Amino acid sequence: MNWFEACPQPPHWQIAWAPLETHPLWQALRGCPQDPNHHAEGDVWNHVHAVVEALVSLQSWRDLPQDEREIVFAVACLHDVGKPATTKTEPDGRISSRGHSRVGTILARNDLWEQRCPFARREAICNLIQTHMRPFYWLEQHRPNRETILLSQLVCCEHLAILAEADARGRISESKNQLLEIVALFAESLSDLDCRRKPFAFPNDTSRLAYAADPNASELIHRFESFGSQVILLSGFPGVGKDTWLRQQHPNLPVVSLDEIRASFGISPEDDQGAVIQQGREAARAYLRQGQDFAWNATNLSARIRGETVRLLLDYHAQVRIVYLEVPLTRLAEQNRSRKARVPDSVMLRLRDRWEVPTCLEAHQLEMHIHE
Structure with a gap:
């Protein structure tokens, strides 16, 4: 209907x-x-x-x-x-x-x-x-x-x-x-506040993100920050094309891939993912300590999971750019079936039950790639 x-x-x-x-x-x-x-x-x-x-x-x-x-x-x-x-x-x-x-x-x-x-x-x-x-x-x-x-x-x-x-x-x-x-x-x-039909205009991205995080922050302060790493945090369903996007847009960028960690440990997508995420965060910390740019490649469909990862990145003064990818449901099912490591339908349904699209209050930059 x-x-x-x-x-x-x-x-x-x-x-x-x-x-x-x-x-x-x-x-x-x-x-x-x-x-x-x-x-x-x-x-x-x-x-x-x-x-x-x-x-x-x-x-x-x-x-x-x-x-x-x-x-x-x-x-x-x-x-x-x-x-x-x-x-x-x-x-x-x-x-x-x-x-x-x-x-x-x-x-x-x-x-x-x-x-x-x-x-x-x-x-x-x-x-x-x-x-x-x-x-x-x-x-x-x-x-x-x-x-x-x-x-x-x-x-x-x-x-x-x-x-x-x-x-x-x-x-x-x-x-x-x-x-x-x-x-x-x-x-x-x-x-x-001049925001009846448009967003309130912050001085810059850092000011907006700081305002969202700090209940006492002023909306008028023009904040500056010297960033360490620049991190791309990918978000999207399995099979949506995150790996392909990275290869095409950033072929030389180091990647923390939860799929690769999962495969190296022999952990199924249907199993508990705690150890996979922990290993990924340890790899991310190594890049962050060096000030190395990298990408965090995972589904990141839950606002809570994204938030935990973004807080880790911000603790190291990284500049965070969320890149969200989406395709129609029928195309996603086809692309998932053609994957070398196909994600079970039960996992896809579980991800749909926690699916929250990223917003501009979660990172310095938000980039959407939507194929309708």
Whole structure:
């Protein structure tokens, strides 16, 4: 089902519910409970219906260009699809769904990838799903404007504010008006910081990365750093073409390859990878101590794993450039089958379950090579 085809159009703005309600991601929402203190409207199915209806009634959404309306509409449809997998009853009897934004983002990314949704549009949707709760906690931040600045690096904040308003209106809760007031304050901050429809402009890449890492950093300081190694950190599914890209673009660059380490130790991709990663980090440290440029070649599809590696590199004052590669699902399957060391389907599925596309807040530079 194409989420965009269900998007209402003027002048009647009628929602095409049938294709939405038969999608497996929506079917899973039926009967998924929510904390009645925050969602007296009932289960997630009821809430998402109400959010979509609230969104379509907002003049701010109707005033967007059609392609942007479709993006925000898709996010409203998908923003809580991670709840069925994360909802549980706590010891005190409260219902929680911690982590549902991240899980829902991964589910949506896979669904949209299978639909051949264009990369930029898909990631605009996924990043909004990932961040959709953050405006509600904006005032609780030590520095609320810092939260706005960081969000502007990930999403169109105007879209996020519209979505958050619809999310607040699509619930029955005593805190509903308070949430709407917080969202309005968040929306006001966008104009103050000149990032309503564009990212906040940092002086340079080092300033942006330092600001993301340090809660007390100033967004205005022009930071300079004398780098040691320059490191390319590759990210992408097995078989996407990382080795080929390195051979073509940097044929003489030393490489720390987790595939090669895995092969030298006779470790299967289905086995625990702890020893492989540790060996790779030791090899990286040897290059870093010498100030030698090199590439770190691994899947790096998890933000947590990428973060651990990037922190190691930054500890040695390296300049980090993440290079992300992606091809369509059918082409990836063909390329994986043609590999000398084919990665089992079970491993590919496991990687899809933790697939997080890199963002500009993770490294000094981010380079995307997308074949659609």
